[in-house]
Amino acid sequence: QKEVEQNSGPLSVPEGAIASLNCTYSDRVSQSFFWYRQYSGKSPELIMSIYSNGDKEDGRFTAQLNKASQYVSLLIRDSQPSDSATYLCAGANFGNEKLTFGTGTRLTIIP
Amino acid sequence: EADIYQTPRYLVIGTGKKITLECSQTMGHDKMYWYQQDPGMELHLIHYSYGVNSTEKGDLSSESTVSRIRTEHFPLTLESARPSHTSQYLCASSAGTGGIFFGQGTRLTVV
Numbered sequence: 066q067k068e069v070e071q072n073s074g075p076l077s078v079p080e081g082a083i084a085s086l087n088c089t090y091s092d093r094v095s096q097s098f099f100w101y102r103q104y105s106g107k108s109p110e111l112i113m114s115i116y117s118n119g120d121k122e123d124g125r126f127t128a129q130l131n132k133a134s135q136y137v138s139l140l141i142r143d144s145q146p147s148d149s150a151t152y153l154c155a156g157a158n159f160g161n162e163k164l165t166f167g168t169g170t171r172l173t174i175i176p
Numbered sequence: 177e178a179d180i181y182q183t184p185r186y187l188v189i190g191t192g193k194k195i196t197l198e199c200s201q202t203m204g205h206d207k208m209y210w211y212q213q214d215p216g217m218e219l220h221l222i223h224y225s226y227g228v229n230s231t232e233k234g235d236l237s238s239e240s241t242v243s244r245i246r247t248e249h250f251p252l253t254l255e256s257a258r259p260s261h262t263s264q265y266l267c268a269s270s271a272g273t274g275g276i277f278f279g280q281g282t283r284l285t286v287v
Contacts, residue, residue, distance in 0.1 A: 099275045108266050108278040109219070116273075153219070157273065163209065163234070164276055168218040 068094045069156050071167035080176050084141040088154030088167055091135070097157040098137045099164065100128060102150045109153055113139060144174045179203060182267050182279035189257055189286055197252045197282045199267030207270040208250040210234070210242060211278075212263050219266070225250055257286040 071088045078084040090098070097116050101109035115121045115128040115137065127140040137156075141148055151171045155164040180201040189195055201208065210223040211234075221234030225244040239261070240254050250269075254261055264283050270276040 097273055108281045111275045111277060114275050155275075163221060163224055165221075165235075166219045 067091070067167075068165045069154055069167040071154050071170050073168055073170060075171040075173060077173045077175055078144050080144055080146060080174050082144055084144045084148065084172055084174070086139040086141075086152050086154075086170050086172065087136060088138065089136045090156045093158070094156035094165060095158060096130070096132060098128070098130060099155045099157075100126075100139045101153040101155060101166075103153060103169065104150045141172075146174045146176055148172065149174045180267060180269050180277055180279040182265075182282050184282060185280060186283050187285070189284070191256075191258055191286055193257050195254050195257055195284070197265055197267075197284070199250045199252070199279060200248050201250075201269040201279075202248065203269065203271065203277075204247060205269035205271050206247065207272070207276075208244065209268040209270070209276060210240075210250070210252050211266040211268065212236060212238065213266060213281075214263050223252065257284075259286045262286050 068091045100113040102112050103109040113128040115130045118132050121128045125142045129138045151169040153169045154167040183198045206227045208225045211219045212222050213219050220236035222238040223242040225231045231242050240252050262285050264281050266281045267279045268276040
């Protein structure tokens with residue numbers, strides 16, 4: 066099992082709808098998680114971090130962590146065409162020395 | 177937001193040449209990283225450093241080498257470039273547990 070796994074997609078969502086991105090992780094990853102957004106040809110940009118079980122909201126973004134089920138998700142409300150990008154889930158190893166990234170989910174918001 | 181700079185942004189070079197990709201950060205972060213990413217593919221960690229005079233190889237085997245003589249500087253060197261080295265190289269830094277921040281990347285093409 067990979068340390069961090071994501072559905073590669075692609076995922077298409079109508080403008081204004083909620084986009085839901087999911088990620089599962091193995092026991093080898095600690096419970097610090099991050100969501101990155103990467104536009105085509107650009108470098109990844111950190112958009113959310115979550116460390117505790119439950120939800121964390123920041124604007125239109127909500128990160129959810131469920132330690133019992135070992136999954137972390139990102140919800141994007143009121144999706145905009147500018148949200149079209151690849152979203153990367155990452156987990157830190159137990160020493161918090163380095164991140165392991167998932168393969169990313171390509172999201173397209175349809176106007 | 178971390179200020180992390182990579183030069184050059186784009187490099188086209190002939191086979192057999194020695195190249196150094198520069199990476200500098202102004203945030204005083206102890207931890208720095210080099211990732212390699214082919215277009216549309218996942219990120220692979222190739223080198224990381226916890227501080228001055230500390231370097232470790234990452235999860236993906238790489239023919240490149242790195243050095244960390246100063247906190248702010250983490251250059252990557254290829255002694256003899258080959259077409260298989262064609263890729264995007266992303267430098268990143270971190271203060272600790274709050275995620276990592278990427279530079280703009282260097283897109284390397286070896287002809």
